[in-house]
Amino acid sequence: MTEKLLKDFADRGALIDYVRALSPEIADEPISQTEGGRQAGAARLAQLDAQAYGSTRNYLDGAVSYLSPYIRHGIVTLNETRNLAIQQGAPKQVEKFVQELAWRDFWQRIYHQSPAKIWRDIEPYKTGYPANHYATVLPDDIRQARTPSAAMNFFIKQLIDTGYLHNHARMYLAAYIVHWRHIAWQAGAQFFLTHLLDGDPASNNLSFQWVASTFANKPYFFNLENLQKFAGSVAPCAADDNADFDDSYDALAAGLFPHSEALNG
Amino acid sequence: MADLIWFHEDMLRATHPVFEHAGEDATAVFIWDDNYFDMAGYSLKRRVFLYETICHLPVDIYRGDTAKRIGQLAETALAQKIVTGSTPNPALQQIMQKLSATHELQQVDDEPFVTLEGPADLKRFFRYWNQARKTAFDINGAN
Incomplete structure (x- = not known):
């Protein structure tokens, strides 16, 4: 009978070395401080503040739960998380948090219904460009956090170093990849899946499709003012270092989607 | 066995x-x-x-x-x-x-999040949410 792999280690470093030795062919990289296991997930759950989430969730330093890696792998369930959240306030006070859990359930239901949809455009792009306009390979400057934007580089580095990105940072980076750099959402989605500890093909890819507009009525994009408002306390958002985004929404739409009448009304 | x-x-x-x-x-x-x-x-x-x-x-x-x-x-x-x-x-x-x-x-199956009446409408999130919210704020997602 095949030998069992080890389960007991002197410390986390020994476990990391063991996993590294099991996978000698994959790139070495920083290991996330986020610990696996039910105990770690339950500790996160105990810190949940569903009401504060509702009022601060869009800010990168807001009261988000950091439960996603645990929910992704079934370590913590949506059900128990909701059961806890609804004890923390009236439905109206915890609605945004419960709704966020429902997004995960929504993505999973689509995945169950049609697993193949996850990697295909659900609908055409509404950007004025056909699908074949978008490049299929993620450029090295994005992989290596050497883009012209300091904020995007910060997010890419955080993704690689920690395996985590705030949802708003994911939207910024996904929009940058698809709309500013004209890269197909699939290439960005695979990059995220490689690194996010909570990377799930349904939530990740369908969110990318929402940003790209292949699963939404219009593309998601942002400007510097929005970036500074929600990410400014965490990421380097100075105008000089993020010139691509420094304009009004109308001006940005004209530059990003010049062939779309709907976006340049 | x-x-x-x-x-x-x-x-x-x-x-x-x-x-x-x-x-x-x-x-x-x-x-x-x-x-x-x-x-x-x-x-x-x-x-x-x-x-x-x-x-x-x-x-x-x-x-x-x-x-x-x-x-x-x-x-x-x-x-x-x-x-x-x-x-x-x-x-x-x-x-x-x-x-x-x-x-x-x-x-x-793992424990469910909500109980829906009829098939889920998955065309857009808010269509699904309108169905899901009926039990989303109940313990174990059941009325």
Whole structure:
């Protein structure tokens, strides 16, 4: 009978070395401080503040739960998380948090219904460009956090170093990849899946499709003012270092989607 | 004739209902499948997170091709059936299909988030939310 792999280690470093030795062919990289296991997930759950989430969730330093890696792998369930959240306030006070859990359930239901949809455009792009306009390979400057934007580089580095990105940072980076750099959402989605500890093909890819507009009525994009408002306390958002985004929404739409009448009304 | 519980990456919890569907003397295993992780493109940190999680579960960890190893373990244990968690993941579904050809395989759903009246409307999130909100604020998602 095949030998069992080890389960007991002197410390986390020994476990990391063991996993590294099991996978000698994959790139070495920083290991996330986020610990696996039910105990770690339950500790996160105990810190949940569903009401504060509702009022601060869009800010990168807001009261988000950091439960996603645990929910992704079934370590913590949506059900128990909701059961806890609804004890923390009236439905109206915890609605945004419960709704966020429902997004995960929504993505999973689509995945169950049609697993193949996850990697295909659900609908055409509404950007004025056909699908074949978008490049299929993620450029090295994005992989290596050497883009012209300091904020995007910060997010890419955080993704690689920690395996985590705030949802708003994911939207910024996904929009940058698809709309500013004209890269197909699939290439960005695979990059995220490689690194996010909570990377799930349904939530990740369908969110990318929402940003790209292949699963939404219009593309998601942002400007510097929005970036500074929600990410400014965490990421380097100075105008000089993020010139691509420094304009009004109308001006940005004209530059990003010049062939779309709907976006340049 | 003990059942074999196959844990995969979408069900890494010792309280998963899979245990309720397997015999008391069932053995639980996880297969560390390098090829599966390579196909998914998982970085080292993702593999560490998974391994650390699995170490906390009442499972034995074996290495190799998942379908092959699970088949071998089921035969060695003379398992009556293989019990596992249901998942939409096509790679895992394919493995389940392979195993079903030679073994009795039972897929167990995890606890639901909401109870819907009728089929889910998945065209856009807010259509689904209008259905889901009816039980989303109830304990165990049930009125």
